[in-house]
Amino acid sequence: MVLALPLLTVASFVFHPARAVWAHLADTVLKGYILNSLALMLGVAVGALSLGVSTAWLCSTCRFPGRTVFEWALLLPLAMPAYIIAYTYTGMLDFAGPVQT
Incomplete structure (x- = not known):
């Protein structure tokens, strides 16, 4: 529960009466931020997968x-x-x- 507290706090702001702020963010920068986050997640996943698989393969199949x-x-x-x-x-x-x- 302690680990989820920051996420719950951010999620609670969605239901806060300051909907004008969310409308402004959606109109200006929210789409770019979401696309940037998705691109970052994809890049990190591909990088971690390639490094993990290549080093695991190297350690398990090669002797050096x-x-x-x-x-x-x-x-x-x-x-x-x-x-x-x-x-x-x-x-x-x-x-x-x-x-x-």
């Missing part, structure tokens, strides 16, 4: 040096929570981080 290390490295995103990865990327890509200096 460092294969076991590569297999374990592919499991790391599943082992780390997303907020830790986001915090690490933010620290690295921040203005004072090692990538920017």
